[in-house]
Amino acid sequence: MAFPFVRLCPRHVSTGLQVCSYATLSKASRPQEKSSAGPVFQYVGQNKKPTPKVFVWGFSFTGALGIPSFVVPDSGRKKPRKYQLTPYRLETAEQISSAACGYGFSLIASSTKDASKLWGMGLNKDSQLGFQRTQHSRHQSYDYVLEPSPVALPLVNPLQTRVLQVACGRAHSLVLTDREGVFSMGNNSYGQCGRRIVEDELMHLLFFSQVACGQDHSLFLTETGKVLACGWGADGQTGLGHHNISSSPVEVGGDLSGVEVQQISTYGDCSLAVSRDGQLFGWGNSEYRQLASVTEATQINSPRHLPLKGCGKVVQAACGGTQVAVLNDKGEVFVWGYGILGKGPNLSESSTPEVIPSTLFGRSQFNPSVAVTRIRCGLSHFAAVTDRGELFVWGKNVRGCLGIGKRDDQYFPWRVTVPGQVVDVACGVDHMVAMAKSLL
Amino acid sequence: MATPAVRMFRRLEGLFCVYKPSGVHWKLVRDSIETNLLKVLNATPSQPLPQEVRFLAQPSTETEAPKGLTLSATSVPVLSKHPLVSGPEFQNIQVGVGHRLDAFSSGVLVLGVGNGNKTLNDLYRTRVTRDYTLEGEFGTATDDFTHTGGVVERSTYEHITQDKLERVLAMLEGANQKALLMYSNVDMRSQEAYEMAVQGLLGPEGKSAPILTGLRCIHFQPPNFILEVQCLNETQKYLRKVVHEIGLELRSTAVCKGIRRTRDGLFTLQDALTRHHWTAADITQAIRQYHSSKKHRKRSQSPAKKPALKTSEDVTATQQNEANEEAAVGKIKKLVAETRS
Numbered sequence: 125m126a127f128p129f130v131r132l133c134p135r136h137v138s139t140g141l142q143v144c145s146y147a148t149l150s151k152a153s154r155p156q157e158k159s160s161a162g163p164v165f166q167y168v169g170q171n172k173k174p175t176p177k178v179f180v181w182g183f184s185f186t187g188a189l190g191i192p193s194f195v196v197p198d199s200g201r202k203k204p205r206k207y208q209l210t211p212y213r214l215e216t217a218e219q220i221s222s223a224a225c226g227y228g229f230s231l232i233a234s235s236t237k238d239a240s241k242l243w244g245m246g247l248n249k250d251s252q253l254g255f256q257r258t259q260h261s262r263h264q265s266y267d268y269v270l271e272p273s274p275v276a277l278p279l280v281n282p283l284q285t286r287v288l289q290v291a292c293g294r295a296h297s298l299v300l301t302d303r304e305g306v307f308s309m310g311n312n313s314y315g316q317c318g319r320r321i322v323e324d325e326l327m328h329l330l331f332f333s334q335v336a337c338g339q340d341h342s343l344f345l346t347e348t349g350k351v352l353a354c355g356w357g358a359d360g361q362t363g364l365g366h367h368n369i370s371s372s373p374v375e376v377g378g379d380l381s382g383v384e385v386q387q388i389s390t391y392g393d394c395s396l397a398v399s400r401d402g403q404l405f406g407w408g409n410s411e412y413r414q415l416a417s418v419t420e421a422t423q424i425n426s427p428r429h430l431p432l433k434g435c436g437k438v439v440q441a442a443c444g445g446t447q448v449a450v451l452n453d454k455g456e457v458f459v460w461g462y463g464i465l466g467k468g469p470n471l472s473e474s475s476t477p478e479v480i481p482s483t484l485f486g487r488s489q490f491n492p493s494v495a496v497t498r499i500r501c502g503l504s505h506f507a508a509v510t511d512r513g514e515l516f517v518w519g520k521n522v523r524g525c526l527g528i529g530k531r532d533d534q535y536f537p538w539r540v541t542v543p544g545q546v547v548d549v550a551c552g553v554d555h556m557v558a559m560a561k562s563l564l
Numbered sequence: 565m566a567t568p569a570v571r572m573f574r575r576l577e578g579l580f581c582v583y584k585p586s587g588v589h590w591k592l593v594r595d596s597i598e599t600n601l602l603k604v605l606n607a608t609p610s611q612p613l614p615q616e617v618r619f620l621a622q623p624s625t626e627t628e629a630p631k632g633l634t635l636s637a638t639s640v641p642v643l644s645k646h647p648l649v650s651g652p653e654f655q656n657i658q659v660g661v662g663h664r665l666d667a668f669s670s671g672v673l674v675l676g677v678g679n680g681n682k683t684l685n686d687l688y689r690t691r692v693t694r695d696y697t698l699e700g701e702f703g704t705a706t707d708d709f710t711h712t713g714g715v716v717e718r719s720t721y722e723h724i725t726q727d728k729l730e731r732v733l734a735m736l737e738g739a740n741q742k743a744l745l746m747y748s749n750v751d752m753r754s755q756e757a758y759e760m761a762v763q764g765l766l767g768p769e770g771k772s773a774p775i776l777t778g779l780r781c782i783h784f785q786p787p788n789f790i791l792e793v794q795c796l797n798e799t800q801k802y803l804r805k806v807v808h809e810i811g812l813e814l815r816s817t818a819v820c821k822g823i824r825r826t827r828d829g830l831f832t833l834q835d836a837l838t839r840h841h842w843t844a845a846d847i848t849q850a851i852r853q854y855h856s857s858k859k860h861r862k863r864s865q866s867p868a869k870k871p872a873l874k875t876s877e878d879v880t881a882t883q884q885n886e887a888n889e890e891a892a893v894g895k896i897k898k899l900v901a902e903t904r905s
Contacts, residue, residue: 165719167815172723468758481762486741488764490778490794491734512734536758539742545731563731564815 174561176219177544178232179211182555183523186228188246189555190214192270207524209531211542211558216243216272220559225502225552226292226337229253232272232557233287233299241287242299243272250295252310275299277307292552293337293391298344300335306344314340315371316355338390338408344373349384351376351397351427359393360425361408367425378426380405391501391551392445397427402437404430404450412446412462416475432458432477444501447519455495455511456482463504466518469535484537485510502551508537513545515558523554569608569653576601576844577678578851579662579687581831583838586670586822590661597675597842598659604844606652613641660684663694663828668710669800671696671825672836677851687829691767693777693794695827698820700807702787705817709804713819721816726784732813733779733791736806740776747772767796774798776806788821830857 184194185206191214194205218234218241229246231253244253249267254275256266277299279285289300296310296317308317316337334345341355341362352373353362360367363376380397383405387398393409406415407427418428432438436452447461458477459465465472466480485508487494496516498509505519505526516537517526524531527540544560566574584593619635643649660681662674676684702721706713747768750757760766768775778794791810793803804820811818826833835853837846 162715162718165717167719168723170723172815468755469753470755483762483764486738488741488778490780491737512738513731514734514738532753535753535755536761538745539738541739541742545735563735563813564728 168564172564174545174564176547177560177562178214178216178220178223179542179544179558179560180214180230180555181208181211181527182525182552184208184555186246186555187268187270188225188228188230188552190230190232190243190245190270190272195268195270207531209524209527210529211527211540213543214272214557222287222289223548223550223557223559224290224292224297224337225550225555225557226252226297227294227339227503227553229269229292229297230550230552230555230557231275231290231292231297231299233290235286235288237283237286239282240274242275242277242290244275244297245269245272247295250311252292252295252297254309275309277301279304289335291335291337291342293342294339296337296340296342298335298337298342300332305330306332306335308342311340314356315369316340316342318342318354318371318373334388336388336390336395338395339392341390341395342373343388343390343395345385345388345397349386349400351380351385351388353395357425359409360423361390361393361395363395363407363425363427365426367423376407376427378405378407379429380427387440389441389443389501391443391503394443394448396441396443396448396450398438398441398450402439402453404432404435404438404441406430406448413473413475414443414446414448414461434479435477440499442499442501442506444506444519445503447501447504447506449499449501449506450477451496451499451508455497456480457485457496457499457508459506464519464533464535466506466536480537485516486512486514486539498548500549500551502556503553505534505551506537507549507551507556509546509549513547513560515540515542515546515549517556525552525554525556527556567608567611567653569605569610572608572844572848573605573654573657573678575848576605576657576851578680578854579674579676579683579831580847580850580854581672581674581828581836582842583833583836584665584670584673585839586668589667590664590673593673594659594661594675597847598657600842601657601659601677601844601847602652602654605654605657610647610653613643613645615639616642662688665825666800668804669823669825671823672828672831672833673825674828674831677847680851689770691769691796692829693796694798694825694829696793696795696803697782697822697824697826698791698793698803698807699822699824700789700791700810700818700820702789702811702814702816702818704819705808705811706819709801709808709820711819711821717817719817721787721814724786724814724816726781728814729781729784729789729810732810733781735813736776736810737779740779743773743775744768744777747775772797774802 180189187195189208197204218236220232221235223232229252231244233242248256248269253269256269256273258264258266285301285303287299288302291298299307331347332344333347336343338361344352353364353376354370354373355362357370358367362370364370364374384400385397386400389396394414395408397405405427407424409423411422415424417430435458438450439453440451442449447463447465449457449459451457457480460474460477462473467478485494485496495511496508497511500507504522508516517540518534518537521531521533526534528534528538542558542560544562546558546560549556549558584590617637618640620638622634622636658681660676662684665673702724703718704715705717706715744767748766749769774795774797776793776795780792781789782792783790800823803823807818807820837850
């Protein structure tokens with residue numbers, strides 16, 4: 125019946141066959157029309173660079189997060205957001221290369237040569253963010269800065285100097301520039317700001333590579349590996365051999381004389397220094413057994429070498445309020461001190477370094493070589509950045525500073541979901557700032 | 565008293581895996597295997613018919629008196645047990661399917677026969693991971709995420725490098741590792757949670773969203789790429805969606821050209837029987853291999869197991885001891901047993 129039909133009107137049959145599609149004549153047998161009409165979209169070009177981003181989270185009422193709508197909502201229907209429990213994007217004008225979190229305030233800096241390269245937000249009662257002129261009167265400064273506002277640095281050549289690093293303490297901050305030394309602002313009641321180092325001829329010859337702020341003291345690291353300290357010294361955290369205030373930076377001696385230091389770290393009342401050959405030196409408060417490997421006393425006022433067994437070559441150290449963490453060249457993290465150390469609720473204090481197993485940082489049989497590249501300490505929590513751009517946090521969740529979406533304390537390293545690859549992170553008391561870049 | 569067919573069936577009870585080709589519904593595979601097994605089982609020579617003694621009335625001649633029935637004992641075969649009356653010994657066999665594979669995918673498909681179906685149940689109640697190989701192609705997005713679907717969008721892919729792909733895979737893996745912790749029912753504030761997290765034992769119990777426990781790229785040649793995936797509680801459509809989403813993350817589009825399951829629990833591609841081996845003889849050998857490896861594992865109790873992957877045998881040993889209230893999938897209708905008086 126079909127055959128004569130075909131002979132008579134082949135064209136009709138062919139269209140008929142196409143109209144009634146059998147199960148066998150499905151899209152699978154029809155060859156894919158690759159060259160069919162239809163636009164080809166291009167979303168990114170070949171030379172696209174990753175976009176830098178800044179994320180903030182934690183306690184927002186001090187303005188330290190830099191998002192004014194959390195404190196003063198845009199519309200009357202919205203409520204103020206006291207805790208930002210997950211990373212929130214902070215829009216910045218420039219790419220931020222360095223950030224620091226103090227006690228209720230933050231400083232972010234970009235390594236550009238433009239006029240505005242340093243922004244501050246948060247508490248400004250001690251002028252730790254410089255002078256923020258109010259709208260109403262020229263002589264008053266804002267007590268709380270809710271948005272990242274430019275900090276005017278008295279630079280000799282403002283369009284030539286770059287800001288390398290910023291550091292924030294309890295009520296003071298230090299800014300390290302590449303050509304004009306270190307600038308300090310904020311509370312100077314314990315001499316933690318030192319003198320204006322720019323003007324001092326002797327200091328001018330020293331080029332600094334890093335600055336660190338403790339609670340009420342400051343540490344400076346020169347390019348040659350010498351450490352200078354000033355500020356409150358009652359716990360010996362200045363390391364100058366006495367327990368008095370030091371109002372100008374003085375070189376630190378003790379076990380550090382002759383040693384080339386590559387990194388210094390402090391946030392509370394204990395200070396640590398890592399030498400270029402991987403040795404660790406510590407001084408300051410030891411009430412929480414941070415320096416118990418060398419002493420039973422509660423304070424050391426002069427740097428002592430800390431013999432760490434089984435840690436290998438120390439690459440980075442991070443000091444918190446009551447706990448200490450070091451990173452060795454293999455990417456392993458060792459913690460000791462007091463508080464939530466990261467090995468479960470049962471380990472709340474240790475005077476010897478305890479290693480955190482790398483399976484908690486994402487090491488698995490599919491990825492056997494994940495290593496931590498950066499370790500940072502807040503006042504009572506830790507943050508670690510791995511080489512794959514993931515951020516792990518653990519410790520006491522003070523007002524949501526961990527950014528894990530809940531307000532419970534975290535007893536072992538937990539991943540923070542940041543939309544991007546994390547480059548660096550700054551930890552404060554109750555908030556954190558993370559610098560990331562997009563995946564592509 | 566077991567007939568040769570029943571004895572052969574006992575040898576067939578257990579688990580084995582076949583290689584399911586793509587384009588075929590899993591039910592067809594299961595049906596054809598059942599048919600092959602039935603053919604062989606019913607072809608076994610049947611036992612001779614039992615005889616029984618019956619008191620039959622003698623054929624009376626007309627000249628005998630009507631009363632006085634004389635019965636004599638005669639041994640006659642039991643006709644009710646004749647195969648032509650009762651039918652073949654096995655009408656159907658319970659062949660159960662493990663984790664299903666949809667028509668587009670191919671790979672290891674675990675089947676259980678008879679008592680093996682109980683083991684299958686227990687196997688899938690534990691946390692067993694599966695390995696897949698996903699083949700993808702950049703440049704197109706389709707409505708069902710495969711290369712045979714209707715094209716939704718086409719985009720460029722020249723900007724994609726292996727480095728960018730690795731970054732996206734690392735991000736996906738991080739998200740899935742976090743999901744593993746989130747779906748576990750353990751209290752995160754306990755020491756037990758820390759111990760389990762260190763060993764990698766944290767994970768969902770029972771049903772949960774699909775989680776990829778491992779993800780890596782084993783071949784990259786734009787526009788084609790091949791991923792190796794280790795996952796829990798997944799469906800093949802979800803895996804195709806993952807390929808599609810990887811394309812989106814890379815600011816392009818991708819489709820899945822093929823999914824192949826290379827491992828399901830402890831059954832790997834090496835143990836899988838291909839189509840020409842779906843015969844009773846090969847299946848019996850595969851099941852014998854499975855039983856012997858089970859004994860081997862119990863005896864050695866090797867500590868080199870992957871911690872995230874619970875072996876079926878440990879669990880079945882513990883769970884078969886407790887009463888299995890759930891109706892097992894297989895209850896063999898043994899006509900011989902039922903009609904035994």
